[in-house]
Amino acid sequence: MNHVIAPRAESEEPVHRADFAMGEHSARHLRRILRLYLNGWGLAAVADAAELALTELIANVVRHVPGRRCQTFIFRLPDGDGVRVEVADGCPTVPRVAEGDVLDEGGRGLVLVDAVADKWGVEVRRDGGGKTVWFECLAAAPGAGAGSVTPTVRPAPRP
Incomplete structure (x- = not known):
């Protein structure tokens, strides 16, 4: 069952949670939701980067997670x-x-996330039953650029 929890109208809680079985067009819908929140929070400047990173994470779910189920969380x-x-x-x-030839069709998702996000990483559940892949995009971080903070899991440099 798909499920969405959005902040209540009277609440200032800056969070959005969705639990879906991902499909071919899921990233497009989640990008729209993300952009709506970012615009509402005055964070339109990070929308393009955040949408690209989200798209890559959702693509990984569709390609690699059995059943394609995941939960997405958006936090200000x-x-x-x-x-x-x-x-x-x-x-x-x-x-x-994924390390491979420059002409390979896949394997660049986390490289893109690293390029556009200010921080990112992977947190494995203590019980070994899953993980959370996350990223942060900052509107104005003095002296900080994309990828300036060492993530929990960093891709190996490519030759």
């Missing part, structure tokens, strides 16, 4: 200057950067 950071997006699933396999 406590200082209000950025967004954190989490994609959690029940698959214990930790995503990794």
Whole structure:
């Protein structure tokens, strides 16, 4: 069953949660939801980067998670200057950067996430029953650029 929890109208809680079985067009719908929240929070400046990173994480779910079920979480950071997006699933396999030829069709998703997000990482559930892949995009981080913070899991450099 698909399920969405959005903040109540009277609540200032800056979070959106959705639990879906992902399909071919799911990333498009989640990008729209993300952009609506970012615009509402005054964070339109990070929308393009956040949408690209979200698309890559959802593509990984569609390609690699049995049953394609995941939960997405969208949080406004406590200082209000950025967004954190989490994609959690029940698959214990930790995503990794696929090393291959430059003409390969896949394997660049986490490289893109690293390029556009200010922080990202993977948190494995303690019981081994899944993981959460997350990223943060900051609206204005003085001296910080995309990928400036060491993520929990960092892709290996490519030759």
